[in-house]
Amino acid sequence: MTTVESLQTQINSVIALYSNGQIQEALDSVETLTKDYPNEPLL
Secondary structure, X not given: OOHHHHHHHHXXXXXXXXXXXXXXXXXXXXXXXXXXXXXXXXX
């Protein structure tokens, strides 16, 4: 799996959390992703 595919998978997980009403978990995941991918404009 490439980095782009991995990031997309992680973003999809965040979207799923948010869609299921798990807002805090989604925010926590996004915070982790922004630390792992600081230059990613999508985040």
